[in-house]
Amino acid sequence: MVDVKNSSAPDEELAFDLIERIFFGYRDFVGIADEALVKTGYGRAHHRVLHFVDRNPGLTVGELLAILKVTKQGVARVLRTLVDDGLIEVRPGEHDRREKRLSVTTTGHELAVELARLQTKRIETALAPLPEGSRAIVAAFLAGLVDDKERNAVLTRIQAGRS
Amino acid sequence: MVDVKNSSAPDEELAFDLIERIFFGYRDFVGIADEALVKTGYGRAHHRVLHFVDRNPGLTVGELLAILKVTKQGVARVLRTLVDDGLIEVRPGEHDRREKRLSVTTTGHELAVELARLQTKRIETALAPLPEGSRAIVAAFLAGLVDDKERNAVLTRIQAGRS
DNA sequence: TTTTTTACGTCAACCATATTGACGTATCAC
């Protein structure tokens, strides 16, 4: 019989509540888009690419990889599908023609907005009963979850894609 | 030339900022555990199973499937590995011996706590600079992201696994 | 001008995580 409470720390407080809320909240939040995407035949990976290209017109492939933290092979198939299907356009960079500058077509933009609309609705519903200033608090908390070294790049990226 | 602004709604406000903060925040938050798991050879799927079994001793396989929203085949390999490796124990249910009641071993608990500790640290760091009451606001927001029909079950589950 | 580096693509092989469908077994409830 081993004592389970054999840790030296005097019963540290672990944030199980928030850890699980993050899990369940994210599970259902992305589920909104997953469901809506069934009709299109696309998956989560397509949504992520479409979203960030929609928000950052002229994004290069390299920047996209940095955002998603995947390898180029990881997005290759997904990106090719979206281009073939006419949701995303590719043009060589003006100053550096090795680059591929990505942007959404009208069709691509419409799908991106449709999904963003659904997710926005969920966010607003979640914020509605909360006190004034909650949006800023939630935003700050979420930014705080990002790796220290990434935070500046992330916030700049988000800011860059403002309406 | 098609007018991009052809929607009837007068320039709806889409919550791009929060949508992206949720993405980046989650990406790095789960990345904390991913990194720590490299040394063990386990992946995200193992972590999820271990976490919920740790927090809900005596959990049945069926309940686990409902929490993770996957099929039994989806957890089969992962669960078998954790049982074979001695991190999770299985016992038949007392009242219903068809059930398999799952619980962590000492080893399993230690790994679960180690991961929770890392994630807790990130959460506390994110909350630290925020005003009093922010924790409750963030908790409420995250619960609000959960599907309406799931929310009661989720909150009950979280509450059940309290320290 | 040659050389090197960069940005990107692609082929091949592979892995983790999941799915659906079919079938089997033990056990419970009636």
Added chain:
DNA sequence: GTGATACGTCAATATGGTTGACGTAAAAAA
């Protein structure tokens, strides 16, 4: 005893990735 339930398993398949090797075009440096 019969049927439903909890679970396991086999097989085939899909999705979303990975590493490694190699190729091309263009930019930057020598």
